[in-house]
Amino acid sequence: MREAVDDHWYPVGLLSGLEDTRKTLLLGREIAVGRNGAGVFVRDAAGRALPTVARFGHLWTSPGQPTRDLFTIPEADTPGRQLVDVGSVRVKCSPLRAVENFLDIAHFPFVHTDILGAEPHTEVERYQVDIREEVDEVWATEVKFFQPQAARSAEGGIKTEYMYRVPAPTCAVLYKTCPPRPGEWDVITLFVQPLTEEWCEVWPWMALYDDQSTMAEMVSFQQMIFMQDRSILENQIPRKLPLDPGMEVPTQADMTSVAYRRWLKRIGYTYGAQLVAA
Amino acid sequence: MGRLDFARCALLECVLRERGAVDWIAVGLSVDVPAGTVVPRRVNDTDMAIWCSAAGKLHAWGDRCPHRGMRLSHGFVRGETLSCIYHGWQYGMDGTCSYIPAHPQLEPPKTICARSYACNEQDQMIWVALAPTQAKTPDAEGRRPVRSLEITLPVAKVAEGLGHPMSSLMVLGGVYDLAVALQPSTQHSCVLHAFAGADQERKQVSRHLEKMRAELESADA
Ligand code: FES
Ligand SMILES: [Fe+2]
Numbered sequence: 001m002r003e004a005v006d007d008h009w010y011p012v013g014l015l016s017g018l019e020d021t022r023k024t025l026l027l028g029r030e031i032a033v034g035r036n037g038a039g040v041f042v043r044d045a046a047g048r049a050l051p052t053v054a055r056f057g058h059l060w061t062s063p064g065q066p067t068r069d070l071f072t073i074p075e076a077d078t079p080g081r082q083l084v085d086v087g088s089v090r091v092k093c094s095p096l097r098a099v100e101n102f103l104d105i106a107h108f109p110f111v112h113t114d115i116l117g118a119e120p121h122t123e124v125e126r127y128q129v130d131i132r133e134e135v136d137e138v139w140a141t142e143v144k145f146f147q148p149q150a151a152r153s154a155e156g157g158i159k160t161e162y163m164y165r166v167p168a169p170t171c172a173v174l175y176k177t178c179p180p181r182p183g184e185w186d187v188i189t190l191f192v193q194p195l196t197e198e199w200c201e202v203w204p205w206m207a208l209y210d211d212q213s214t215m216a217e218m219v220s221f222q223q224m225i226f227m228q229d230r231s232i233l234e235n236q237i238p239r240k241l242p243l244d245p246g247m248e249v250p251t252q253a254d255m256t257s258v259a260y261r262r263w264l265k266r267i268g269y270t271y272g273a274q275l276v277a278a
Numbered sequence: 279m280g281r282l283d284f285a286r287c288a289l290l291e292c293v294l295r296e297r298g299a300v301d302w303i304a305v306g307l308s309v310d311v312p313a314g315t316v317v318p319r320r321v322n323d324t325d326m327a328i329w330c331s332a333a334g335k336l337h338a339w340g341d342r343c344p345h346r347g348m349r350l351s352h353g354f355v356r357g358e359t360l361s362c363i364y365h366g367w368q369y370g371m372d373g374t375c376s377y378i379p380a381h382p383q384l385e386p387p388k389t390i391c392a393r394s395y396a397c398n399e400q401d402q403m404i405w406v407a408l409a410p411t412q413a414k415t416p417d418a419e420g421r422r423p424v425r426s427l428e429i430t431l432p433v434a435k436v437a438e439g440l441g442h443p444m445s446s447l448m449v450l451g452g453v454y455d456l457a458v459a460l461q462p463s464t465q466h467s468c469v470l471h472a473f474a475g476a477d478q479e480r481k482q483v484s485r486h487l488e489k490m491r492a493e494l495e496s497a498d499a
Contacts, residue, residue, distance in 0.1 A: 106365045106380040122366065122379035232364055235349040237325070237342045249344050249390055253365075253380035 005271045006064025008168055011191035011203045012042060013059045014085050025195040026063060027271060033059060056205050057085045058191060071137075071167035075175065076187045076207035084206040084215065086222045088193075091202055093233040094272035095170045095194040096241035096264065098202055101229055102172045102190040103164050103256045105145045111228050114148050118157075121146035124253035131263050138166035138263050140256040164256055169269040170194055181209045188222075197272045198239040202226065240274035247274075300446040301413040302398070302405040304459035304471040307423045311336065311404060316360060318351035320463040321406060326395065327351035328404060331358045331371070338406040339373060340393030350392060360392075403459065403471060405446075416447035421457050421473035424483045427491050428469050431498055433462040436470065439494040447473075454483045 010026055013033045021034030030045045042050040042061040053060040053070045060070050076083070091098055101107070106124050108117025127143040143162040163175040163185070170192040175185035187207040192200050204222050213221075242248055243265045250258050264273060305319045305328055316329035318341055325341035327350040335358065341349045348364040355361075359376065361368045367390075368377040375390035396407040401418035429436055437444040437460065450456040455475030462468045470491070474483045 104365075109379070110363055110366045119366075119379070123382055124380040231352075232348060235352055236347040237349065238347065242347075248346050251345075251378060251381060251384075254346075 003067055003267075004064055005269060007062060007066050008064075008170070008269075009053060009060045009062050009066055009070040010170065011058045011193050012061050014087065014203070015040070015054055015057055015059055016085055017087075018059065024193070024201070025199075026061070027194055028196045029063065031061070031063075033061075056189065056191070057083060058203055058205065071171070073173055073187060073189070073207070075185055078184075080209060081187075081207040082210055082215070082218065084208060084218045084222070086204040086206065086219050086226075089202045089204075089223070089226055089230060090195070091200055091230050091233050092198065092239070093200065093236065094198055094240045095192040095200040096272040097233055097236060097239070098192050098200055098229075099166065099170060099172050099190065100241060100257050100260055101233055102174070103140065103166070103260060104254075105143060105162070106253045107232070108145060108147070111232055112225055116147050116149075116225070117145065118148045121157075126252060127255065129255045129259045131259055131266075135167075136267070138164075138256070138259050140164040140259070143256075166260055166263070169264060169267070169271075170200075178209050180211070184209060186210075194272060200272075238274055240272055242274045243270070244275060300444065301407050301409075301411040302415050302446045303408070303461050304403050304446075305338070305406050305461055305469075306404050306426055306471065308336075308399055308402040308404055309423075310426070314355045316351055316353055316355055318349065319406075319461075322408060322462050323464055324408060325349070325351075326406065327353070327360070328397070328406070329353075329355055329360050331355060333358060335371065336397050336399050336404055337371070337373075338395040338397035338404075339369075340395075342393070343367060344375070344390055344392065401473065403473070405459075413446075416459070418447065418457055418473045420476055421455060422476050422478075424472045424474050424478075424480055425487065426469050426471045427487055428463075428467065429491055429494060430467050431494060432466055433460045433468040435498055436460055436468055436494055439497055454478045454486060456483075 018035040018040055021032055023032050032043045040052055040059055042052055050061045055070055109119050109122050125144055128141045131138050141163045144159055147160045148157045161177045165173040172190045174188045178184045178186040189205045191203040194200050243261050303321055311317055311328055311330045313330050313332055313334045316327055319326045319328050327339050327341045330336050339350055341351050343350050343362040345367050348362050350362055352363045353361050359368045359370055366379040367375055369392050370376040373392040373394040374388055375386040378384055378386050398405045398415045400415040402423050405415045442448045447457055447459050457473040459471045460468050472487050
């Protein structure tokens with residue numbers, strides 16, 4: 001049996017930021033998130049306690065009955081990494097559009113100009129994409145792209161390699177070559193809390209090898225990148241992600257997006273999706 | 279187009295005509311869209327990107343990139359092309375996609391095309407037509423465009439308030455020798471583009487128009 005939309009885990013707050021009880025939305029319904037004597041809690045509008053998991057610096061919950069544990073990111077546990085709580089950004093778009101944008105590299109030269117990409121280095125070489133049935137995840141590997149300034153700790157342009165992973169419908173993990181440590185991957189994630197089908201709260205989180213930048217510098221770098229993405233996400237028509245082919249035109253560079261949409265359709269995850277071409 | 283569709287279209291056209299719908303709709307003064315720029319406009323709830331090429335040719339396109347739905351009005355003009363800001367897909371004069379930066383070697387299929395509308399420049403005003411038309415763009419008869427004003431009233435209410443049957447260009451005359459074109463933006467709002475006699479003082483006309491708007495809006499309140 002596939003999980004229903006309610007049965008997935010969703011991020012609802014930073015563990016480091018739960019001092020005051022916070023009212024928020026999850027899948028269009030009000031919830032309260034906070035801390036009490038016993039630890040952390042999430043309650044629905046009727047006062048019912050929802051299950052919680054504390055992981056990756058965030059508090060996670062599910063309004064349904066999760067049949068699986070929240071995914072893990074073993075690479076993020078290796079010692080020596082800086083774990084960066086970036087905070088959150090609210091975006092007027094479908095949670096699925098936010099994830100899809102995170103999986104996209106072709107926009108780097110135009111949206112993150114001179115930081116994550118620059119003309120004329122716009123070509124996206126063929127990469128590998130698969131839907132891994134055994135773990136029920138989407139993966140893109142051998143993704144390579146020229147970056148003028150790959151991270152705060154990077155000087156000058158380099159060809160960066162990436163892997164993208166979608167472990168849950170509203171979460172994506174990016175593994176990226178790490179300039180100071182060849183052979184290791186920096187981990188950058190996008191955890192998306194669906195407030196409604198067309199409004200989401202995005203919680204980026206990072207586990208980086210970077211001993212040059214301060215925490216504040218790493219946070220503001222990632223926030224600046226995401227603000228650039230937001231100017232796109234709030235101006236796509238329609239706001240929901242079209243799952244049926246016909247409304248938008250993918251090319252080879254969009255293979256990850258194609259696989260993501262196909263996977264969403266296959267697992268029946270349609271919250272924030274547009275099903276019939278309008 | 280099927281016969282039924284055709285009949286429906288013809289009928290719709292009739293209905294629109296009866297309601298005083300117009301072929302050409304003004305969407306702004308030419309000076310507001312200089313060469314090399316693109317701006318968003320809403321016409322009857324249709325989102326458009328109006329852009330002017332380096333050589334000064336104006337275009338009105340649907341405000342949606344066929345690739346991933348990004349608004350083209352956020353894009354950028356290079357020479358005689360408009361590029362989408364998201365992935366840089368470039369569209370030529372006829373609206374077809376001419377270049378996909380992620381695949382520089384690829385010749386884009388001709389089917390990838392932005393929606394385009396008829397767009398003309400006349401008397402330093404930009405006019406668009408939502409449906410193909412044989413009609414000529416309105417002639418302001420030597421008047422000069424003054425400015426555009428947003429009005430939070432449906433276009434029909436404004437025409438009524440001006441005491442004029444709805445048409446592409448309504449000649450009001452008066453001290454300033456006014457002529458106005460109404461652009462329905464949504465169901466509840468419109469933009470009034472005004473022309474005045476060539477020798478009229480702009481500032482004065484502008485003040486007069488503001489007064490006119492205030493009167494129209496308060497008459498309805
Ligand atoms: S959405 Fe326009 S180029 Fe991708
Ligand atoms: Fe981005």
